Amino acid sequence: MAKWPISRIRFEIARLDKITGLNGQSLEIRIGKATQTLGSFESEKGKPKRFRFSAHFFESDDFSHAAAIDTIRHEYSHYMVLMTYGRHPGGAHGNAWKKCCRRVGARPERCYSEEWNQEMLSREKEIIENWEYQPREKKEE
Numbered sequence: 001m002a003k004w005p006i007s008r009i010r011f012e013i014a015r016l017d018k019i020t021g022l023n024g025q026s027l028e029i030r031i032g033k034a035t036q037t038l039g040s041f042e043s044e045k046g047k048p049k050r051f052r053f054s055a056h057f058f059e060s061d062d063f064s065h066a067a068a069i070d071t072i073r074h075e076y077s078h079y080m081v082l083m084t085y086g087r088h089p090g091g092a093h094g095n096a097w098k099k100c101c102r103r104v105g106a107r108p109e110r111c112y113s114e115e116w117n118q119e120m121l122s123r124e125k126e127i128i129e130n131w132e133y134q135p136r137e138k139k140e141e
């Protein structure tokens with residue numbers, strides 16, 4: 001089973017839509033095999049078109065949940081800039097984009113950081129382990 005089926009990605013986008021009031025969840029989402037790009041947002045003639053994400057990363061065990069969520073939010077921020085400002089003022093990863101990133105909880109960083117991914121990955125394992133060994137609270141009857 002895919003770690004990140006389109007429905008799961010769309011679910012995160014829908015969550016962001018609740019913050020922004022936009023309708024990113026209505027856009028097409030494609031999963032591709034790019035190995036150099038984590039994701040992208042495409043527009044045509046000033047209109048939003050689709051999101052693309054790379055299965056190469058998203059389906060890898062070395063790609064943290066946090067990095068996947070951050071990638072979705074990163075691309076969503078590009079969509080948000082287009083919808084809010086029409087174009088990309090100050091460049092694709094300029095101040096307008098950074099502002100949008102902060103709003104939806106993306107790292108306002110242009111580049112993917114493998115160091116950060118690894119840090120998130122190590123914590124992720126910790127969280128899962130803790131969760132596995134935690135006794136469940138007894139439900140009162």
Ligand SMILES: [Zn+2]
Pocket residue numbers: 074078092093110
């Ligand atoms: Zn970008």
